[in-house]
Amino acid sequence: MAWVYLIIAGLFEVVGVIGLKRVSEKDNFLNNVILIGGFIASFSLLSTAMKEIPLSVAYAVWTGIGTLGSTVVGMLFFKESKSWVRLACILGIVFSVMGLKLVH
Numbered sequence: 001m002a003w004v005y006l007i008i009a010g011l012f013e014v015v016g017v018i019g020l021k022r023v024s025e026k027d028n029f030l031n032n033v034i035l036i037g038g039f040i041a042s043f044s045l046l047s048t049a050m051k052e053i054p055l056s057v058a059y060a061v062w063t064g065i066g067t068l069g070s071t072v073v074g075m076l077f078f079k080e081s082k083s084w085v086r087l088a089c090i091l092g093i094v095f096s097v098m099g100l101k102l103v104h
Helices: 002-025 029-049 055-077 084-103
Strands: none
Touching: 002 029, 002 055, 029 055, 055 084
């Protein structure tokens, strides 16, 4: 169950980052709720997951999910670059996170 919490924590990190982007564009109540709520949920679930998953693995997987998710959201919704180098780097993150899961 800890791995499920960790994956959901990573997804909520993406929600928090989306809120951060939205606050930087327009600082209003809803965008601040998305920002703060996303990160509160993310850190709470990360903390729960770390009761069973070692710090180094949990943090690396959490940041990997957040980085991957934020990059994909940026490309799909905020018109960020979709270059092949960027996509290759995302693939590297995916393989690294999978490797950490396999060696745990």
